[in-house]
Amino acid sequence: MISESVLVELQNILGREDVLTTREILKTYSYDGTSQWTHEPDVVVFPRTAEQVSAIMKLANAHRIPVTPRGGGTNVSGGSIPVLGGIVLCTTKMDKILKVDRENFTATVECGVVLMNFNARLAAEGLFFPPDPQSFLAATIGGIVAENAGGPAGVKYGVTKQYLLGLEVVLPTGEIIQLGGRTVKNVVGYDLTMLFCSSEGTLGVITKAEFKVNAIPPAKKTILAIYDDVAVAGENVSLVLKSGVIPAKIELLDNWLIHRIEEASPLGLSREADAVLIFEVDGMAEAVEKEADKIIEIAKMNGAREVRPARDQDEANRFWMARRAGFAMIFGRAPTVLAEDVTVPRGQIPALIRKCRELSRKYDLEIVVMGHAGDGNLHPSVLTDIKDSQHFARAEKAVEGIIEAALELGGVLSGEHGIGLEKQRFFRRALGPTVTDLMKNIKSLIDPNNIMNPGKIWD
Amino acid sequence: MEDLNELKKIEQYVDQCMKCGFCTFFCPIYQEELVESSVARGKIFLTKQVLKGEQQLSDQAMDIIGKCLLCKACAVNCPAKTQVDRVIVGARAEQVRQQGLPLLKRLIFRHVMANRRLFGWTVKLASKLQWMIPGKQGRMKHLPDFLKALGQGRNIPAISSVLLRDQVQEVNPPRDSKAPRMRVGYFMGCATDFIFPETGLKTIEFLTRHGIEVVVPKAQSCCGAAIYFSGDLETGRMLAYKNMEAFKDVDYVVTTCATCSSSLKDYKVYLPENDRQRKDFEAFSKKIKDVTEFLVDVLDIPPEEFHLRKEFQGKTITWHDPCHLVRYQNIRNQPRRILQALEGSTYVEMPNADRCCGMGGSFSIYHYELTKKIADRKVESVKATAADIVVTACPGCMINLSDHLQRAEMPQQVRHLMDLLE
Numbered sequence: 062m063i064s065e066s067v068l069v070e071l072q073n074i075l076g077r078e079d080v081l082t083t084r085e086i087l088k089t090y091s092y093d094g095t096s097q098w099t100h101e102p103d104v105v106v107f108p109r110t111a112e113q114v115s116a117i118m119k120l121a122n123a124h125r126i127p128v129t130p131r132g133g134g135t136n137v138s139g140g141s142i143p144v145l146g147g148i149v150l151c152t153t154k155m156d157k158i159l160k161v162d163r164e165n166f167t168a169t170v171e172c173g174v175v176l177m178n179f180n181a182r183l184a185a186e187g188l189f190f191p192p193d194p195q196s197f198l199a200a201t202i203g204g205i206v207a208e209n210a211g212g213p214a215g216v217k218y219g220v221t222k223q224y225l226l227g228l229e230v231v232l233p234t235g236e237i238i239q240l241g242g243r244t245v246k247n248v249v250g251y252d253l254t255m256l257f258c259s260s261e262g263t264l265g266v267i268t269k270a271e272f273k274v275n276a277i278p279p280a281k282k283t284i285l286a287i288y289d290d291v292a293v294a295g296e297n298v299s300l301v302l303k304s305g306v307i308p309a310k311i312e313l314l315d316n317w318l319i320h321r322i323e324e325a326s327p328l329g330l331s332r333e334a335d336a337v338l339i340f341e342v343d344g345m346a347e348a349v350e351k352e353a354d355k356i357i358e359i360a361k362m363n364g365a366r367e368v369r370p371a372r373d374q375d376e377a378n379r380f381w382m383a384r385r386a387g388f389a390m391i392f393g394r395a396p397t398v399l400a401e402d403v404t405v406p407r408g409q410i411p412a413l414i415r416k417c418r419e420l421s422r423k424y425d426l427e428i429v430v431m432g433h434a435g436d437g438n439l440h441p442s443v444l445t446d447i448k449d450s451q452h453f454a455r456a457e458k459a460v461e462g463i464i465e466a467a468l469e470l471g472g473v474l475s476g477e478h479g480i481g482l483e484k485q486r487f488f489r490r491a492l493g494p495t496v497t498d499l500m501k502n503i504k505s506l507i508d509p510n511n512i513m514n515p516g517k518i519w520d
Numbered sequence: 521m522e523d524l525n526e527l528k529k530i531e532q533y534v535d536q537c538m539k540c541g542f543c544t545f546f547c548p549i550y551q552e553e554l555v556e557s558s559v560a561r562g563k564i565f566l567t568k569q570v571l572k573g574e575q576q577l578s579d580q581a582m583d584i585i586g587k588c589l590l591c592k593a594c595a596v597n598c599p600a601k602t603q604v605d606r607v608i609v610g611a612r613a614e615q616v617r618q619q620g621l622p623l624l625k626r627l628i629f630r631h632v633m634a635n636r637r638l639f640g641w642t643v644k645l646a647s648k649l650q651w652m653i654p655g656k657q658g659r660m661k662h663l664p665d666f667l668k669a670l671g672q673g674r675n676i677p678a679i680s681s682v683l684l685r686d687q688v689q690e691v692n693p694p695r696d697s698k699a700p701r702m703r704v705g706y707f708m709g710c711a712t713d714f715i716f717p718e719t720g721l722k723t724i725e726f727l728t729r730h731g732i733e734v735v736v737p738k739a740q741s742c743c744g745a746a747i748y749f750s751g752d753l754e755t756g757r758m759l760a761y762k763n764m765e766a767f768k769d770v771d772y773v774v775t776t777c778a779t780c781s782s783s784l785k786d787y788k789v790y791l792p793e794n795d796r797q798r799k800d801f802e803a804f805s806k807k808i809k810d811v812t813e814f815l816v817d818v819l820d821i822p823p824e825e826f827h828l829r830k831e832f833q834g835k836t837i838t839w840h841d842p843c844h845l846v847r848y849q850n851i852r853n854q855p856r857r858i859l860q861a862l863e864g865s866t867y868v869e870m871p872n873a874d875r876c877c878g879m880g881g882s883f884s885i886y887h888y889e890l891t892k893k894i895a896d897r898k899v900e901s902v903k904a905t906a907a908d909i910v911v912t913a914c915p916g917c918m919i920n921l922s923d924h925l926q927r928a929e930m931p932q933q934v935r936h937l938m939d940l941l942e
Contacts, residue, residue, distance in 0.1 A: 081555070085580045088569060089562035094539050107554070134556065135541045153554040173554075177545060199541040389599035392538035 063103040063147070067124055071106055071148075074116045079107040079154070090149045094137040094196070096397050097447060098482055102129065102149040109154050111229060111237050111268040118266065119235035121148055121512055128233070129514050130262040132173055132201030136208060137400060138475070139482030140261045144516040150266060152203050158182050159269070167226065167243055168272050172203030188274045191218035194477065195385060203267045209259035211477035213310040213341075213384075216435025218275075220477065222258045229269035230257055233508040243271055256503070261479050262514040264507050281309070281343035282353045283377035285328075285369045286360040291315065291336040291430075293364040295411035298338065298434050300359050302407070306352045310341040311435030312384050315414070318431055321390040322383045334366060338434060339380050387431045388442075395427075395444035397453065399460050403467035404438040404476030416466040417441045423462075424455040438476035461487075480518045488519050524571065526617050526753075530610030531571055536602040537564045543594035543604070548876050549587065552893045557584045560594040560604040567611055577615060585611045587887065589880030589894075590749055592847040609790055612751030621752055629747045629755050633710070636741050643679055643714045674888065675923040677715050684708055684717035685738070692724055692734040700733035704814075705770035707763070707784065709777035710742050711915030719915075719936045723776050723811060726941055730819060739766040743775075745783035746881050748790055757797070760787045764804050773807050774814045776938055778914035779881075781810035782848035810845060811938060812913055816854040823861035827942035833864045837940070838907035840898070840921065841874035842914035855913060855937055862940065868905040875901070879920035895924035902932055910934045 071080045081087070082104050091099040108114045121128045127147030134141055143149050152173040160169040163186050170179055176190070176197040183189050193212035194200055200210065206228065211220035227241030241247060241254035257264055288294040291313075298311055314322070314337045319330045330337060338360075342352040353370060360368045371377035392398050405413050414430055421428040432439035441463055445456035464474060464487050474484050474491045489497050497519060505511065543560040544550050550559040557563070563585045569575035588608045595604040621629065632639050685708065694700050704727060712720045724734050741762045748756030763784065767773045775781045785808045788801035815821050839859055845851040852874070860867045878884065878894030902910055902925065910921055910932050921934045 083580060085566060085575070085578070085584050086555070086557045088575065089556040089565060089584070092539060092565060094541065096539070133541055133544060134561075151556075156554070175545065196540065196542075198545040386599060388540075389538065389601075393536065393600050396535070398538075 063126060064124075067120065067126065068104060070120055071104065071117065074113055074120070075106055075108060079109070081105040081107075090131065090134075090151070091142065093131075093134050093139060093141045095139050095142075095481075095483065098139050098142050098144070100142055100144045100146065102143040103146050105149045105151055107151050107154045111231055114150065114231040114266050114268055115235045115237050117148070117150060118231055118233055122234050122510055125510050125512060127512055127515050128266075130203065130207070130266050132204040133175060133196070133199040135196035135200045136204055136479065136481065138208075138261075138402075138479045138484065140208065140479055140514070140517055141204070142482065144482065147512075152201060152266075152268075155268065156201075161186055161188065161274075163188070165243065166274055166276070168274050169269065170202050170272070171269055172201060172206075172267050174202045176200050176202070176205060183274055184277065187277055189277050190224060190272060190274050192221045192224065195388070202270055204262075206258055206267050206270055207260055207262050208479045209477070211433070211436075211438065213312055213433055213435075215433055215438065215477075216311055217307045217309045217343075222255060224273045225254060225258055225270065226273055227271035228254050228257055228267055230265040230267055232265045233510070233513040237268075241271065245273060259479065261481060261517055263504060263517055264513060278343040278345070280346040280349040281341055281377075282349050283371040283380050284340045284342075284353055284356050284360075285371070285380050286338045286340070286356075286365045287330060287334045287367040287369075288336045288338070288364065289334060289366050290364070291414050292411035294336040294338050295408075295414070295434070297360055297363055297365065298410065299408055300363055301340070301356055302435075304355055304359060306342065306355050308340045308352070308356065308435060309343045310339070311433070312339045313337070313410075313430070313432055313434035313439075314339070314384065314387060315430040317427065317429045318387055318390065321394075322386075325386065325390065326379070326383065328379065328383055331366070339384055341377075341381075384431075388440075391429050391442045391444065396446040396448065397456075399443040399445060399456055400478075401441045401443070401460060401463050402438070402475045402478040403441070403464060403472055404436070405467050405470045405472030407435070407437040409470040409472065410434055410437060410439065412470055413439060413441075413463075413466060413472070417463060420459045420462045424459045426452075426456055426459055428459060428463075433476075436476075437472065482517065485518065485520050524577075524614060526610055526614035527567070527571055527577075530606050533603040533606045533610075534564055534568050534571060536598075536600050537561060538600045539565070540599060542597065542599060546593040546597045548589060548591060548593065548878065548894045548897075549890065552890060558587065560598075560602070560607075563588065563611075564602070564604065564607055567607055570611075577611070577618060582611065582615050586615070587883075589843070589876050589878070589883050591843040591876035591880065593843075593876065596847050606790070609749055609751065612749070613753050614751070616751040616753075625750065625752070629750070629752050633742045633747060634755050634759060636739075639710070639742065640683055640685065640713075644683065675926050677919055677922065679714050680717050682717065684713045684720045687717060687721065688724060688736045690736055690738055692728050692736070694731045694733055695729045696731060698731065701731040702771045703733045703735060703769070705740075705767040705773045706734050706736045707740060707743070707767070707773050707775035707777075707780055708736065709775055709780040709915065711919070712777055716915055716918070716936065719776050719938050722941070723774075723938045726938065727774070730821070735770055737766040741766070743777075743780040743783045744787075745779050748783070749881065753791055756787075757791050757793070760791055760801065760804075764800065767804075767807070770807070772809050772814065772818065774809050774811050776811045776913065776936060777916075778810060778842035778844040778849075778912075779916055781808055781813075782844035784808045785849065810849060810851055810913065812845070812855040812858065813849070813851050816857055823857070826858050826861045828862040828864045829940055829942050832862075832909065832940050835908040836866045836868055836906065837862075837909045837911050838868050838870045838902065838905040839873055840870070840877065840910055840912040840917060842912055842917045843876050845913060846874045855911075858937060858941075859911060865940075868907050870901045870905045870907070872897070872901050877917050877920045878924075879916045881916060884920060891920070892924065892927075895920060896928070899924050899928045899930060902930065907932060909940075911937050911940060913937050
């Protein structure tokens with residue numbers, strides 16, 4: 062519990078309206094996008110400047126109070142849940158887009174800016190920020206950097222770190238530091254900017270970010286290809302990439318999702334089909350035409366049951382809508398969903414999918430597979446119910462199996478969701494004791510009193 | 521633990537939420553406050569806690585859950601299709617069940633609004649007393665809203681000196697004296713009856729000129745929206761049966777109030793207690809048509825047969841989508857089709873035309889400061905069009921838009937779509 066005097070000090074820093082302690086309001090800060098964990102904070106604060114964040118951190122550090130940073134609360138690994146109580150530092154009121162520099166293709170934004178609003182502003186200048194986490198309607202910049210968010214565009218455009226030039230960070234001890242700069246090239250000592258990217262809020266509060274942004278490509282095209290065998294779909298991904306075409310997105314949906322799509326808003330997909338790939342190519346109009354033709358040719362020549370280029374933008378939107386609705390369909394079908402985020406080298410996608418099916422049979426569970434086939438980042442989702450302890454235990458076993466398989470195939474624990482609470486128990490196994498301890502030492506150097514989002518990443 | 525009867529009925533909708541947080545992007549209240557307790561995800565989480573017995577349905581909890589415009593922007597954009605409106609109404613109904621209605625609401629809902637004649641007298645009495653309130657420059661006079669908007673500096677429209685009910689015949693035959701194409705009931709709604717009677721008169725005239733017999737039953741009542749959306753489902757059902765009885769002998773029930781048309785259609789959604797009621801409400805729902813939808817979808821009037829009244833010649837017009845039309849009834853194209861067909865005026869689409877104006881019925885009484893902020897965004901949208909006239913089809917929106925345009929010292933008039941038609 063936080064003492065009355067600390068609350069008064071917080072009110073002195075922020076004003077009364079930005080310090081919330083009503084029990085019912087605290088409950089609305091006890092969760093994120095996951096379904097397993099909740100924990101209430103003792104207080105929620107809404108700073109508006111880095112100086113206010115600094116004052117909060119100094120106060121929290123002096124009193125050893127845990128601080129959990131939170132933006133839109135969209136993360137799906139438990140990262141913004143205040144598992145030890147204390148302060149939730151909510152950044153939603155630091156929501157200014159400070160600068161869009163068309164000449165230098167850079168933008169400066171505060172941490173509470175919602176990605177959709179950032180992109181709307183960039184679009185007015187003919188620019189865009191390529192990483193596209195599917196929570197873009199609500200996810201904020203601070204979390205996007207802290208989780209190193211990705212999305213479907215990863216195959217061509219990479220993830221957040223590829224666009225991160227500089228940061229303003231408030232350390233757990235209260236100092237405000239500037240890292241990186243505004244240039245693409247920058248080799249001046251250790252790359253501490255990247256240390257904070259994917260730090261999951263455990264090293265400090267990101268208050269401002271400097272990004273590289275791109276010009277919006279003038280043309281794009283969507284192609285949907287249907288396969289009788291998911292392994293053939295996987296091979297098609299490799300063949301397309303080997304041909305020299307780099308699509309902006311290559312998304313995969315499995316048979317379970319094909320059924321749900323046909324029930325909800327039919328695209329006329331055969332229910333016997335094993336998998337669907339949705340490709341998007343973008344760039345100069347002439348190049349887009351040629352690249353689209355190449356993909357169609359490869360798919361037709363190499364086992365696709367049907368290839369359907371979108372006739373117009375409307376149809377393309379319908380294809381992408383079906384993909385975006387994927388998670389909603391999955392979450393709508395089970396009380397609890399364990400949404401995995403493992404990533405394997407691209408060639409191993411068929412092997413990972415086969416493994417998921419094997420586990421599904423072994424534990425008698427539904428495991429739905431969709432994801433970013435183009436970059437090897439898959440989201441196998443295990444449908445379960447946390448209230449049914451036997452079923453849930455089998456689901457957790459299946460998740461373990463998926464993770465073990467991914468690691469054996471040369472992959473990683475998480476592609477874009479982060480470790481948070483969700484994958485703590487696998488962390489040491491995945492990285493080994495030396496690297497884990499090195500990370501812990503870095504953490505205690507920057508956060509000597511372990512107040513910054515404690516209880517996350519490792520046990 | 522309470523038995524939570526009303527809340528249990530909406531548990532399935534509570535369970536739909538997967539906590540993705542997309543509602544934050546669409547919620548007009550969250551966009552002003554940026555606090556999780558303002559948005560559907562927070563309200564639904566709290567409701568879930570109540571259902572689990574981990575939270576009382578305390579006044580504090582209801583202040584959070586109940587603070588909603590019911591604009592449905594979250595619900596229609598929810599990837600999990602969570603029916604947030606049903607959760608909010610269910611929670612309010614549970615509160616009414618546990619605590620009863622507060623005295624003022626009980627008096628207004630059950631004794632004034634539910635009694636058509638008494639409601640009319642009350643309003644007439646208020647209109648007689650208007651002169652006591654100092655007038656304000658502008659198109660409207662200040663009037664103390666008998667509901668309790670007193671002292672908030674709000675521009676409230678004057679109550680008509682003669683109510684619509686006292687100006688219309690119960691049966692209005694087609695103008696051409698031929699056999700009627702169909703027999704249509706006109707549902708006035710309280711705001712049209714008391715504040716905008718001319719919209720009602722013009723509508724009846726328009727319909728009778730199109731070969732329709734228009735019946736305006738004296739026995740019709742308030743639609744009940746303000747009452748059942750506040751959780752008083754019992755009075756809502758009573759009104760539903762009064763209205764169904766009043767309109768039992770017509771082919772269609774047409775109204776010029778978006779809130780009325782949606783709430784009459786949606787008795788079947790919010791009110792049924794058993795299968796018999798569900799069947800009754802479903803049958804009634806099929807007869808209800810908003811006037812915009814009736815002209816375009818039922819009468820199928822060709823564009824060249826819509827004519828602009830003289831006073832609007834040469835004006836630029838824009839359209840505001842009422843929540844109760846665009847999201848509750850999915851009526852988006854029909855009004856635009858009519859407005860774009862009007863020769864002599866220029867139609868301009870406003871940015872974010874379907875964003876809530878901030879009225880939310882009694883929401884604007886309890887949270888007027890928030891209503892102002894939300895309405896200011898609408899005022900900005902109107903400004904961007906440089907239109908002369910803001911057209912809509914909901915008296916609630918008309919009252920609110922007029923208030924805030926006037927507050928911003930903007931020159932635009934606010935008119936009902938039927939006011940424009942010859």
